């Protein structure tokens with residue numbers, strides 16, 4: 341469903357709407373813990389010769405670990421995709437351009453969504469801005485209050 345036959349695009353823009361389950365094979369192997377379906381709402385259209393423009397809003401929800409205290413954090417992901425598919429070899433170095441094979445027959449929008457989601461998830465999630473993290477000595481969660489090490493240090 342996130343695959344568009346180029347013949348369809350000869351007649352004009354094609355709407356792309358999909359609701360992909362988080363467990364879909366499309367997201368396999370991604371270092372991404374999705375907790376909601378991935379909603380894709382947009383359109384794809386032919387641009388200049390051999391180029392195609394894919395614009396979409398992508399929304400989902402993912403879970404990661406707070407990098408300070410390691411508790412689970414869920415956060416919404418909202419992406420505005422604006423992607424150009426091009427078979428121009430000169431465009432291959434541009435990260436916002438997706439290369440197309442010679443004589444393409446379809447556009448693989450799924451791999452774009454997959455890749456952009458992977459980029460959108462920050463490896464530096466925090467459960468909150470001022471997360472106190474874990475004590476480097478005893479591993480206690482300092483959000484729950486000072487641990488015995490901090491108390492001891494204050495007495496020194």
Ligand SMILES: [Zn+2]
Nearest residue numbers: 406409467471
């Ligand atoms: Zn935290």
Ligand SMILES: [Zn+2]
Nearest residue numbers: 475478487489
């Ligand atoms: Zn401690």
